[in-house]
Amino acid sequence: MKILGDYHTHTTFSHGKGKVLDNALSAKQKGLTEIAIADHGFGHLLYGMKRKDLPALKQEILDAEKQSGIKIFLGVEANFTSLNGDIDITEKDLExxxxxxxxxxxxxKSSIKDKFKFFIPNMLGIKSKKQIERNTNAICQAMDKHPIDILTHLKHGIAIDLEKIAKKAVETNTYIELNASKMLFTKEELLMMASLGVKFVINTDAHNPQKVGVAENVIKTLEEYGVPLDSVANLNGVPKFKRVKR
Ligand SMILES: [Zn+2]
Ligand SMILES: [Zn+2]
Known part of the structure; x- marks a missing residue:
């Protein structure tokens, strides 16, 4: 049992260490058939990629596909930017x-209001009922407003109502990521999400080419916990992304 694709890999276009081709060759070596480059969204103040680099990224991907022989998707790891479900991606970016x-x-990058009601409380680790409600609504609204394929590292640095988000993910065909660099869910949470019909994608979040495709730890955990492996879209198969024709 292994993953066929890794859809959360970083490169030097944000703060990864390798080039697109390095990630692709590492994936190929591990028997993967496809990857996505998902560098940090434009609104990230420290590591965000630049909009003006999109054409260069596209070209690097085309070249790396030819050289490696594996499929490479141009992705992004966008940021939630507000309490109203906004993200730092425009319609034009989606071209x-x-x-x-x-x-x-x-x-x-955010408004003053969102700094005080969203970013700062989460940075301080506030887990009040009110904050959980705000965070949960922001993420659910984002799934309604944007064609999100994968929610990355849910719960990391943010308190949420996971059941509500899981239900919205099922309703909107959004995958929930199982992140190989940090397992964020308990056994109970994983089983709860699977029973609601959540579809997962295992990703590495590799910032280093060597880590691309290394996810055995997640598969082992799922087996131990008795989470049905057919709930994972990239185990012995590939996910269906909203705007990608296969
Ligand atoms: Zn991230
Ligand atoms: Zn990441």
Whole structure:
């Protein structure tokens, strides 16, 4: 049992260490058939990629596909930017971007109101009922407003109502990521999500080419916990992304 694709890999276009080709060759070596490059969204104040680099990224991907022989999707790991479900990706960006991942990160460009009601409370680790409600609504609204393919590292640095988000993910055909660099869910949470019909994608979040495709730890955990492996879209198969024709 192994993953066929890794859809959350970083490169030097944000703060990864390798080039697109390095990630592709590492994936190929491990028997993967496809990857996505998902560098940090434009609104990230420290690591965000630049909009003006999109054409260069596209070209690097085309060249690396030819050289490696594996499929490479141009993706992004966008940021939640507000309490109202906004993200740092425009319609125009989506002409370039095939696979849309979104995650919660600190240090993101936002309004003053969102700084005080969203980013700062989460940075301080506030887990009040009110804050959980705000965070959960922001993520659920984002799934309604944008064609999100994968929610990355849910719960990381943000308190949420996971059941509500899981239900919205099922309703909107959004995959929930199982992140190989940090397992964020308990056994009970994983079983709860699977029973609601959530579809998962295992990703590495590799910032280093060597880590691309290394996800045996997640598969082992799922087996141990008795989570049905057919709930994972990239185990012995490939996911269906909203705006990608296969
Ligand atoms: Zn992230
Ligand atoms: Zn990442």
């Amino acid at each position: 370039y971007i095939g696979v849309l991942l979104v995650g919660h990160h600190r240090f993101v």
